[in-house]
Amino acid sequence: MPLYEYISEHADDPESSCRVCAKGFELRRPVDREPLKVCPLCRHAVKKVISRVNTPKIAKPLSISDAKKAGFTVLEKRDEGVYERQ
Ligand SMILES: [Zn+2]
Numbered sequence: 001m002p003l004y005e006y007i008s009e010h011a012d013d014p015e016s017s018c019r020v021c022a023k024g025f026e027l028r029r030p031v032d033r034e035p036l037k038v039c040p041l042c043r044h045a046v047k048k049v050i051s052r053v054n055t056p057k058i059a060k061p062l063s064i065s066d067a068k069k070a071g072f073t074v075l076e077k078r079d080e081g082v083y084e085r086q
Helices: 019-023 064-069
Strands: 003-008 025-028 046-048
Touching (some): 003 019, 019 025
Antiparallel strands (some): 003 025, 003 046
16 A cells, blocks of 8 residues: 655635644545545645655754744744844
């Protein structure tokens, strides 16, 4: 059975994805089975990841925006002046 990788269609929206599909997950499925359309856990829409080579989560180091996308630092209080223009 081939291994497919899926990721949420709404990875940046915690209300439309769960921790599993927001980061992407792998699933073995028979070739003759229909492609997975929804996350098995939260039932929200997922899409198949075509290329594993250039997957951003592998190529990019974990950044604040990535963590924020995953819903981890949304409530974090930031120091004033961090984004101040020079
Ligand atoms: Zn999910």
